Amino acid sequence: MNPSARLAFEESALPHLDSLYRVARRLCGDPSEAEDLVQDALVRAYRFWGGFEPGTNVRAWLFTILRNTFYSELRRRVRARAHVSELSNLGEPHGYTGAAPQELPSPESAVESKASADRVHQALAEIPEDYRLAVVLADMEGFSYKEIAEVVGCPIGTVMSRLYRGRRQLHERLKASSASPPAPAAEAPVSLDAYRKRGHG
Template sequence: MRTTTQPHPTTDDRPLVEAAQAGDLDAFNQLVGRYQRLAYNVAYRIMGDADAAADATQEAFLAAYRKLDTYQPGTSFKAWLLRIVTNKCYDALRAHKRRPTASLDALLLDPDKPDRPFEQVAPERPDEAVEQQELHELLQALLLTLPPDQRAVLVLADIQGYKYHEIAEILGIEIGTVKSRLFRARRKMRDALREHEELLPPAYRFQNRP
């Protein structure tokens, strides 16, 4: 079955944000409930550790509450919040001087054919299950080799399904920077996989590509 990303519905956060900025703690708690799962998922993909992701998420919401007066009305609250989340993840990685142990469950895209993700197919034989596990572990290891800025873009684009302009707003960078980081990240993953293409689904082995 081909994995596809889900669209991100537009939510009007303005009433809750305005109330929270006026000191309504219940309104802010509603915003937390609305975005807690998303914030944690992004943090987990960057950090790769459940406890570290939970800590980063909590720190991000605390920081967001303290910085509510800096939020600019009319802009995306979700993007503003996710920028705080990613920054907290970067801070944690720098503070602990460690590399994350994230797993790449989403499908890797070919930078030359971005509309062709790898497909995850239910194994029919035990040896296929072993090969899929080996591929999963390989993708985990390769993800660790990416710099944090490229990893964040890859997570937001290929796992969370955000568009270029959304990622640019979340990370506070130019769309061109998003594209270049994503291209480099995908190319690094793809080049590394050339040495292990026997683990790839047959349709995505490099010698079979037109």
């Protein structure tokens, strides 16, 4: 790739690195896996940079690649897990299941989980991925409905439905974790102009 294309890619993609990492973190849970996911997604984006249409929404394009990379990796892991499961059924010595041992929460994480941010992240981790992605993109990263629809590849009506269900499940889990979520701030609905500006930021 010529130096100007490289520069253009870096100028377009790297400002979204933090946002990509945050979303990857919510998708993967594990910080190292989130780093790997962002790295893989951006290298993939760089390989296909020639196919990006200038003037279109680069943020939505990058997050679409992030999402696709995440699901490719997830599918690969599911297949690997199924293979391990098949092997274990072939007759391992008793006691060995072939599955990775369950990780118990450490005392440190138990203490940390009392923190409000951890409660929110924990509650997020418990809701289905499709809902989680919609909620994280909308409420943590400020994506418009149109952008989310582009990233997840579904109609805007489905985005609204996922947001509704995702927030509702999140609210239930936060309530169940014994401390109620912060009281709803007296928010005035955002104006349509503000939304349009946000959507194309």
